[in-house]
Each structure stands twice: as structure tokens, then as C-alpha cells.
Amino acid sequence: MRLSAKARENIAGWLFVAPVILILGLFMLLPILMAMWVSVTDWNGQGSPFKSSVPFVGMDNYTKLFAEDGLTRQDFMTSVRNNLYYVGLVVPIQTILALGLALVVNSRMLKGKTFFRAAFFFPSVTSSVAISVVFLFIFASSGAVNNLLAFFGIQGPQWFADARGLLHLALDAVGLVNADSPPAFLTSGGPFGLSWWEWLAGPSVAMSTIMLLVIWTTSGTFMLMFLAALQDVPVTLEEASMLDGAGRWKRLRFVTLPMLKPTLFLVLTMGIISTWQVFDQVYVMSQGAPGKTTLTPAYLSYTQAFDSFEYGTGTAISFVLFAIIVLFTIVQRWLLRERNA
């Protein structure tokens, strides 16, 4: 008996998607479910996590991160602080840089568009590990950057050994506080086991090299996205506004930028999602040092599991990180919503 055409298409459809379903189901969906279980146990990596001998600890792994005074909470909160400053600086800077470069490259008066586009984009396609090696060399204490600074009479820091927070340094420089002996009301208490003084550290000098690296590698991709959107801005629209006597800034503000809004939205979302996941650079360049100032939740989750064999804590951290990412994208959406809708 022959099957009807419709039934055959049904079967063919499922056969075509079967391999992908199998792979994504087995290596994305199933692992997440398993990890949810592990995050409520004290599994140490030995044997199967589903044996009855593995102790069930309920929400302990999560409460340890937020409510219990101890090293785990201290490390986790330090990593969240580091990553907050990291996201807060990297996302706006890379977005503005990408937009600026796209506007200049797109300018009709300039030649060599293809070359410059390639030059800005190249860092984003190369291996993050290889780039990290290059930056270790460039920011070495007697490396290229410090040589350049010396040329201008500035003595550069020992980048990767410098745990001083930039915000501390800034507050000290303007004379608000003395970074060597911070005021007692800042050091005496604060939320989640870190003092206010620690929360207010800002990114460390060491962390800022990783931030520079990431801004440097990702701006190119985002520039391409802005560039694609700019090419969709109708020339007639720009010309009309020029005839109306709109100056360059007005044109940018009232004609070009509104057209770029969907892209801007996307670039910010992608930026937030990827900056919360910074891992490769930390793994290669600093391993969380100096003074835990380059520790990030992603890296901490990895070391908890694979170095300390605290798989429960490690998975709990990764789920909290997931929640943070979701929360941040929702807030970003809400902030950029269409207000006149």
C-alpha cells in the first residue's frame, strides 16, 4: 500500500529534522535538566549523580550564594561585582565605538571603505585564546603599551598584577577618600557579605585590560551590523532633511539614529548577553587573579565544579547567572520600549 502524499511529507519532515532534534535534545535540553538536579545535591563528581548515595541538599547551594556568610558567598558576590562593572563599561563603550566607526566608514566622501571595514572586523573572527596571548604580551609590565606610555612620560602600571579598583583610584585622586585608609562607615558594613567599600571598587587595573581586549574584539562585529542598517537608510530621506536645512548633528539625531533603533536594541541585547558570559579571556589571562578582581560568575562556576569538585555550587552559580542575564535583558527591553506607543 502506498502512503498518501501528505503522510509521506509528514514522515520526510520528521526524518529531516531528526538528527538535529537528537543532538540538541541530548546535549542541550537533557543536560540542563540533569544540571537542575545536580544543583540541589552535593555531588562531588564521583560516579553517577543519580545514585541514592548522593546527598540531596534542597536549596542549600543557592542560599549559600546569597544568605550564608562564608567564602562561597564572598567569592560569588565579588564575581558579580566584577562582572557588573565589566558589563556597565564594556557594553556602552563598544556600542558607541561600533556606531561611531560605522558612521565614519559609511560616509560617502571617504574611500577605502572595504579596507577599513576589514581592518576593524578582523579581530572579531580570530581565536579568543590567541588574542589573549597577544594582549598578555602587549600589556606586560615592560611591554608595548607601557613603552608607548613612557614615550609620553607616563609610567604604566603592572597591568596584570594590579588589583587596585579604578573607582577607588578616582575617588582618591579627587580627594574624596584616602584609598589606603578608607572611611569606617564604608568598610564597616554592606550588602551580601561585601562592604560598601568593596562594592565601590570599580573594575581593577587588571580587569580593565580584559575590558579593553573585549571592546577591541567585539566592536568590529557590531560595526558591521550598524553598517548594514545604515545602508538601508534611504538616501532620499537624508537628502530631504538636508534640503530642509538640517545640520549634520540634527540629521544624525532626528533622521539616522531613529532608523538605527532596532539595530541599537539588538547590539545592546547581544552585548549584555555576551559580557555576562566572559570566560575565555579570564581563563587564559588571569584565572581570577589578582586579588580575585577578575573573577567572574562564569569562571567561578567552572572552577567550583572542575577544580573544587563542588558541582552543586557550580551549577547553582550557572543557573543564577542565567537568571541575571534574563533579568538584564528584560530591564534593557523595558528601558528602551516605545514610549509613545
Place this chain on the structure above:
Amino acid sequence: MATVRANHGARTVASTFVGYFILIFFALVFIYPFVIQLSASFKTEANAAASPLNPIADPFVTDAYHKVFLSTDMPLWLGNSLIVTIAITLGRVLLDSMAGYALARLRFKGRKALFGAVIAILAVPGVVLFIPKFLVLKQFGMYDSYTALILPIIADAGGVFIMKQFFESIPRSVEEAAKIDGAGTWRTFWSVVLPMGRPALITLTIISFQSSWNELPHSLVAVQSPDLYTLPRGLAVLVSGSLGSGNQYPLKLGAAVLATIPVAVLFVVFQRYFVRGANEGADK
């Protein structure tokens, strides 16, 4: 009127100048690190440390590369990276385009829900999956094998999405002609649809190659024995470990150069498709 025009002309010249200044400055910022990297890999260790900014290696020596190949596991890492990258790229191109085609063209029950699931999976941050992937590989007894390096990432939701978008953009008429001629679904897909999909297939090949060649975290959770290290993993170990005395910058940078070359060559040849890939990723 004339003065307005002259003024306008002067402003155009000035802004062209500023435009080029910005472009050249940033081109240097973005490219010079690679110049330094390349030149330092041909310097002596003392020279690399003493004049890191100099783009010319003088004396020009290839010691670092001899050492990379003779006293590290570089040949092994290169071999592993090639095997893994080629397997993943072939797998992704075939499996993602099959699924993308089915989602775009074949009417089967559950298609909409399935596409929704693909989008949901795209939204899961990779970092969340580190430990989960390790758990599942252990459970299946695959941990620490080539299978562990390849199988879990041999299909990806992003590629399925790109191929689905592409197949939706090509006209149905050709396929229908093939169907009337009596070709089955597989025949139609393999000898009619796929050949038309060349641009999308090249884009997918390139982004798959690039992402699996550069992949570090998956190797960290999938294998532990040094025999299975891929190039990024080996490079990471090389950098953190101490090989004899000194900083060994030429050696490390030379190894990093080797890790960069394949993607750099692809980039120069297929730049158009890299650009397309970046923008298709954006359409998600």
C-alpha cells in the same frame, strides 16, 4: 551665497580630513597588535622583551617556530583541531541545512512548535551549559574522547535558523518542477535545493569552521587527557605553564600566530561571507 558655498567646501575638506584621521587611527589600533605579534614571533627572546613596539624583527630568527614544533605538542594540537573542526563543519552544514529545509518547506505536524524550540535554544547562554554538558558526557560514557569533542556541537540552532531563512527566500518553482518529475523529497533536496543554496552553505561553512576552530570551553568540559587537546586548549596550557626559563614570548606568540593563520586566510579569501555571517547572526 558664494561665501556660504566656500564655507561649505572648507568644512567638507576639514571633515574628510578628520574622517580619514579617525579611520587610520583606529585601523592602527585594530591591526598593529597583529603586526607586533607576528614580528615578535620572529625575534630573539631578549629582543622581543627589549623592543616590543618595533614592527621589524632584527635579527630575524625562526627559533620560536622550531621550538613550537619540536618541544611542544603543537603537531598533535593542530591535528586534533583539524579533525574536530572538519567533522563539526561537515556535520553542521549537512544537518543544519536538512533541518532548515524541513522547517522552511516541508509541511509536517509539529513544525511550528519545533521552530519555537530552536529559537528557545538559541536564547540559552552557552556558559550555562558548561557543567551540564560534562554531566551528560560522563553519564553516556563519552567523556574524554573524540566523540565528546565533536558530537555535542555537531548541530547548532543558529545554523538551522540561517538555513531556514535562506530556503524561505528561494522560489518554490524549481522544487515543484523536480517533484512533478517524480523526484522524492531527498532527491529534490540533495540535487536541486542544495546546489541552489551555495551562498548560504558557504556562509554556514565559514562560521562553523571559525567557531569550532576557536572553541575553548567545550574542550575544557569534554576532555581531560592531553592527547585530545585541540589548539586553543593547548595554547592556553602553553601560556599558563612555564616552559623552561624566561617569558618565552616569541614561542607563545608564534603558537598564537599558528592558531590565527587558518581563520585569517579564510577571512582574506571569503571576507564577503564573513560579513554576511555576522549580519545573518544579527537577524536572529
